[in-house]
Amino acid sequence: MKKNFALIYFILLIITGCSYNFSSDNYLDIEKPSTGNNSIIIDDFNNSDIINTERLMTYSLSGPSNPYQLESKIYLNDEQIGAAWDNGTGSFKLFPSRYEDGIHKLRFEHSFFSGSGSLADQLGQEVLTKKEVFEFIVQRKTTQPPTITEAKIENGSITIKWNEINGDDFENAYLSAKYKTSETRTPLTREALNSREFIDKNTVLFTGNSNTPFFDYYSKVTYSILLTNEYTENYGVTKEIVYDPEWVVPKIAFKDFESYNLIWPQHPMYANFENFEIVSGYESLNGSSQGGEQTINYPYVFGGKHGANIRPIDINRLHSFYSFREIELDEDSFGFFEFDDLHSNGIVYNTSNEKFYTLVSGNYVSASEGYELYIYEYSKNMEFLKKSFITNSPRLKGYLPIQIDPSTQNFYIDTANNSYLIDKNDFSILKQAIGNNENGIRKILRGNIVITNTGWFPTHTTIENIETNSLLYSGDSIGSTLSEGGTYIFISDENERAIYKIDGNQLSKILDLDGDEYTYQLIVHDNTLMYSSGGEFSVIDLNTMNKKSFDFGTYQKSMQFDPISNKLLLINSGGAGIFYLNSDKLENFIYEDDDGSGGTYFMYLQNGRLFHSKGIYIDNF
Amino acid sequence: MKYIYSLIFIVISALNIYAQKIEVFTDFNLGLISHQPLKTFHEGLAEEIPFNNVKTTDNYKFNYGFSVGFKVNRIKTSFFYQNKVTGAKSSTADFSGYIRLTDELKASTFGAIYEFDIQEFNKGSLSFGVKGLITSSELIVKSESEISNSIENSILNFKSIDFGTGAILIYRYPIKTITLRAILGADFYLGGKLKFEEIKDAHLLDSKGNKVTTGWSGLNLGVGISIP
Numbered sequence: 001m002k003k004n005f006a007l008i009y010f011i012l013l014i015i016t017g018c019s020y021n022f023s024s025d026n027y028l029d030i031e032k033p034s035t036g037n038n039s040i041i042i043d044d045f046n047n048s049d050i051i052n053t054e055r056l057m058t059y060s061l062s063g064p065s066n067p068y069q070l071e072s073k074i075y076l077n078d079e080q081i082g083a084a085w086d087n088g089t090g091s092f093k094l095f096p097s098r099y100e101d102g103i104h105k106l107r108f109e110h111s112f113f114s115g116s117g118s119l120a121d122q123l124g125q126e127v128l129t130k131k132e133v134f135e136f137i138v139q140r141k142t143t144q145p146p147t148i149t150e151a152k153i154e155n156g157s158i159t160i161k162w163n164e165i166n167g168d169d170f171e172n173a174y175l176s177a178k179y180k181t182s183e184t185r186t187p188l189t190r191e192a193l194n195s196r197e198f199i200d201k202n203t204v205l206f207t208g209n210s211n212t213p214f215f216d217y218y219s220k221v222t223y224s225i226l227l228t229n230e231y232t233e234n235y236g237v238t239k240e241i242v243y244d245p246e247w248v249v250p251k252i253a254f255k256d257f258e259s260y261n262l263i264w265p266q267h268p269m270y271a272n273f274e275n276f277e278i279v280s281g282y283e284s285l286n287g288s289s290q291g292g293e294q295t296i297n298y299p300y301v302f303g304g305k306h307g308a309n310i311r312p313i314d315i316n317r318l319h320s321f322y323s324f325r326e327i328e329l330d331e332d333s334f335g336f337f338e339f340d341d342l343h344s345n346g347i348v349y350n351t352s353n354e355k356f357y358t359l360v361s362g363n364y365v366s367a368s369e370g371y372e373l374y375i376y377e378y379s380k381n382m383e384f385l386k387k388s389f390i391t392n393s394p395r396l397k398g399y400l401p402i403q404i405d406p407s408t409q410n411f412y413i414d415t416a417n418n419s420y421l422i423d424k425n426d427f428s429i430l431k432q433a434i435g436n437n438e439n440g441i442r443k444i445l446r447g448n449i450v451i452t453n454t455g456w457f458p459t460h461t462t463i464e465n466i467e468t469n470s471l472l473y474s475g476d477s478i479g480s481t482l483s484e485g486g487t488y489i490f491i492s493d494e495n496e497r498a499i500y501k502i503d504g505n506q507l508s509k510i511l512d513l514d515g516d517e518y519t520y521q522l523i524v525h526d527n528t529l530m531y532s533s534g535g536e537f538s539v540i541d542l543n544t545m546n547k548k549s550f551d552f553g554t555y556q557k558s559m560q561f562d563p564i565s566n567k568l569l570l571i572n573s574g575g576a577g578i579f580y581l582n583s584d585k586l587e588n589f590i591y592e593d594d595d596g597s598g599g600t601y602f603m604y605l606q607n608g609r610l611f612h613s614k615g616i617y618i619d620n621f
Numbered sequence: 622m623k624y625i626y627s628l629i630f631i632v633i634s635a636l637n638i639y640a641q642k643i644e645v646f647t648d649f650n651l652g653l654i655s656h657q658p659l660k661t662f663h664e665g666l667a668e669e670i671p672f673n674n675v676k677t678t679d680n681y682k683f684n685y686g687f688s689v690g691f692k693v694n695r696i697k698t699s700f701f702y703q704n705k706v707t708g709a710k711s712s713t714a715d716f717s718g719y720i721r722l723t724d725e726l727k728a729s730t731f732g733a734i735y736e737f738d739i740q741e742f743n744k745g746s747l748s749f750g751v752k753g754l755i756t757s758s759e760l761i762v763k764s765e766s767e768i769s770n771s772i773e774n775s776i777l778n779f780k781s782i783d784f785g786t787g788a789i790l791i792y793r794y795p796i797k798t799i800t801l802r803a804i805l806g807a808d809f810y811l812g813g814k815l816k817f818e819e820i821k822d823a824h825l826l827d828s829k830g831n832k833v834t835t836g837w838s839g840l841n842l843g844v845g846i847s848i849p
């Protein structure tokens with residue numbers, strides 16, 4: 001048995017064999033490193049400090065550490081910011097102007113090798129990260145500036161009002177007036193701020209012409225309360241005032257044709273400056289900011305455009321510029337009505353009912369029929385009353401196609417070939433003399449007399465009394481002009497040129513004219529006979545047959561007599577004249593005759609009212 | 622393992638054949654002053670560890686093991702199997718991990734001792750023997766590290782067959798049914814190449830290019846028992 005035990009023992013020994021029993025590891029008792037004794041030191045900074053300006057921050061790691069730093073990360077409000085680490089000192093920049101006001105978090109994650117000497121450290125695998133959070137406060141904004149509640153023009157200045165201020169986080173307060181490129185800041189004391197009202201006695205809004213440099217620099221002013229501190233400028237809610245070009249519109253009041261009265265209005269901000277400089281015609285004047293009127297010694301062109309350059313002067317601003325304005329017509333001295341746009345041709349005054357009438361070309365009908373012809377009726381104040389259809393007409397006579405019969409106040413309408421006498425009340429055709437364009441027959445009707453011109457070179461002319469059906473005169477190559485009432489006639493033939501009085505079927509010569517005289521218009525009023533002839537016109541007293549002649553231009557378009565004012569209106573190319581029959585005085589003036597589209601303007605003198613076919617008139621002329 | 626089973630078979634057979642004429646013994650052995658080449662080799666390796674505080678705590682100071690065998694009294698010859706181990710260790714460790722370099726040399730030796738009785742005492746006897754040895758050695762060079770959860774291991778295995786001889790003094794002291802043994806001896810080996818297991822024809826060289834041998838030569842001490 002013993003041997004069997006021994007046998008088993010041996011076998012076990014052999015099978016298990018032996019292993020060398022090594023000594024235990026050479027364990028070094030190194031303390032496990034931690035960042036417990038480390039801290040981040042930011043130079044010149046304590047937690048929750050206020051930082052309002054850009055600042056370079058430097059920091060270091062205190063406590064045990066290895067000089068070999070791995071990385072230093074800094075997070076501002078959880079967003080990594082740039083940081084540098086060099087030679088034991090880190091640095092980063094804060095830009096408070098970019099941050100909102102309030103508390104901001106700075107989180108440091110500074111990693112460094114432990115330096116513990118442990119195996120991991122020797123391998124460079126023992127990295128410690130010191131995490132530390134700091135807070136700093138940005139407080140740059142001021143108190144919210146009060147809202148401007150009102151900016152209005154008052155007593156020639158601008159009154160600005162604002163809400164009460166809440167808070168006092170600011171250093172300076174201003175009332176800011178911003179223009180397009182500039183700003184005026186008026187310091188406000190605490191008292192002034194609390195008064196919540198300021199009167200701006202400085203701002204003058206004005207706009208120049210758009211082709212002028214800086215023209216709109218002072219077209220608008222925007223007011224706000226501005227609160228500032230050393231970091232920020234905080235503007236409140238604004239109110240603005242915008243220049244209205246209608247504020248400063250110069251006007252012309254009619255004076256005479258040698259000069260005009262320029263009227264300028266009060267500028268809404270009149271109390272903030274004293275004078276305008278106004279240039280019109282060749283004159284420059286200083287006019288009160290409160291408005292005024294001054295005579296400009298520069299010819300007034302009736303119906304023409306007049307301009308003025310205006311600017312406020314002696315105001316405290318960098319840029320000064322004129323505003324050129326077309327001068328409008330003053331309503332007190334000018335009247336207005338629609339004329340040219342209606343294709344009106346001539347205007348007459350009916351003394352019996354004190355109404356004005358214009359002859360108007362209406363709708364196109366056909367080539368042979370031409371246009372519809374209407375008579376428009378106006379009140380004495382040129383208020384449109386009604387229109388009445390007369391007839392269709394291919395072409396009206398060039399000048400004064402509507403005339404009034406001096407004795408009956410009925411109307412004569414002359415077209416190129418025809419003449420009509422129209423009833424002043426119902427506008428019916430009372431009489432007519434109808435020519436024929438194709439046969440070259442042109443007829444003129446005045447009173448009972450009809451002149452018929454037939455053909456060309458030579459023209460055959462007959463003069464008939466259609467009442468008595470008698471031929472008064474006939475012949476070739478003769479000229480003839482009837483007076484308005486058909487009571488006088490001018491006849492020229494190869495032998496003589498003379499004016500005759502028509503008496504029934506008889507012609508009685510009353511005046512021989514010179515060989516170079518010819519008249520297209522013959523006007524008789526009471527005992528005065530007037531006729532125009534080339535470059536002159538003549539006035540004859542029929543009682544004494546005393547004749548006075550006056551030069552007027554070279555070619556006359558028309559001569560109109562106004563029995564009310566007892567004046568003659570003479571028109572030639574580009575010029576006009578008024579002849580005062582009472583004083584034999586001739587006054588020349590200029591009117592605007594170019595309508596800008598190839599046509600011409602015309603003038604009419606009726607009932608002491610001088611009309612320009614633009615639709616303007618002057619009374620008491 | 623195969624050879625171990627073969628050995629067991631032989632031993633059992635022998636025990637049965639010579640049951641009455643043999644003495645079975647086992648010893649605990651301690652070897653001294655040996656393995657100089659490996660010492661140098663290990664020191665060289667340890668120096669190359671790139672860390673501070675690496676300390677060599679074991680360096681082939683001794684080897685130990687056991688022997689089992691039997692003595693055939695008729696021919697005064699003992700046959701034995703001896704298993705011995707020794708090693709070297711260099712290491713450093715701290716909270717963050719460890720680095721360990723260990724060499725472990727394991728040897729299985731088959732040998733025979735021819736004994737001459739020198740002297741009989743009142744109690745016990747002393748004999749002198751001459752040995753013949755064949756030793757199969759396995760050198761396991763293991764490096765291990767675990768630092769900051771990063772683990773690295775490598776193991777290199779070398780083998781060599783060494784032949785040796787030796788002289789031995791055996792003192793036997795019988796107590797009742799067993800006999801205590803005390804042994805003092807010296808071994809002399811011709812060191813063979815430590816062949817690298819994984820690469821054919823490669824073997825271990827020192828820094829000077831000389832082959833490194835196991836160096837089992839040295840003094841032997843042992844105590845044991847035998848059962849007559």
